[in-house]
Amino acid sequence: MKIIGLLGGMSWESSSEYYRIINQTVNRKLGGHHSAKSVMYSVDFEEIKKLQHNNRWDEATKLMVEGAQYIEKGGADFLVICTNTMHKMASEIQQHISIPILHIADATARKIKDQGISRIGLLGTKFTMEEDFYKGRLIANFNLDVNIPSKKERPLLTGLQHENKFVAIF
Template sequence: MKTIGLIGGMSWESSAEYYRIINEETAKALGGTHSARSLMLSVDFGEIEAAQHRGDWDALEAEMVAAARALAAGGVDFIVLCTNTMHRFAEAMERAAGIPLLHIADPTAEAIRAAGLSRVGLLGTAFTMEQDFYKGRLGSRHGLDVLVPEAEDRALVHRVIYEELVLGTVREASRADYAAVIGRLVDRGAEAVILGCTEIMLLVRPEDSAVPLYDTTTLHAKAAVGRALA
């Protein structure tokens, strides 16, 4: 089994889900008491979140590149970045580390295309929904037509992530708000919705949507196991 390098802590709530899913899927595949060979470098999300909101993307890139290099030095075979937003630096991290990075958007898009769908809604941080590093990859590499919520809904989705979900807080009122946002994306033609922040899976359930939901955390973690066992 290859060794998976995980960059976590963004937030630790979702990183814990990665660790759980990766080891559960490894046990399913290999049986018995098997678990995954992995090495996790976990950052301080308080520092990351502050830099994101002041727009210090150069400092964030430097930290992600350093983390990728540290994992490569630790002997991992490939890198799994346990967050959607910081995939803004995926290419720089891969170059610096000299080993592959399993991009979170790819297994998600592949699952959507395999289902015969092409027009999708995207929920995530404001950075993920508004910048092109994520939507652009879904479009250019996978041919998906990506819809994002309107400005007021984007602000709501972002606020819930940073004020509730990264702290492990799950509120029924926020679940209802997210369901309403999803409904408006469906009204605009979304055939499915990407849960494009690794914490959203803590809040939104399949029954909260009239169309299929694609949880990037679960899809990414399962793809990591597939690569490790290939």
């Protein structure tokens, strides 16, 4: 069994979902008391959040690279970033580690394509919806028609606002 590297903490709730789903899937496929072999490094999301919202992505990338390097040293065979938004720096992280990153947009696109769907709506953080690191990958690599709600429409979709930013529920 390969060792899964989980780069988490953005937020810890998201990371716990990744951990839970991965382990439930392994158990369902292998039965008994099987669970995934994994190594997790969790960043402090408060630091990341401040860097994101102050457009200090280089510093956030440095923290993510350090976490990925700890995971690699811990024996992981590949890396999963436990959040959509931080895939923004996936290519930079990949340059500093020798294990592959499983990109969430690729896994998402394959599931979408498997269902015969070609036109989708994308909900997420402002960064995920507005920047090209996710949406652009879906379009360029998988030929998907990707739509995002306008800034005016976003609060209407869930009715949730948190610190003046849109919160999507999946």
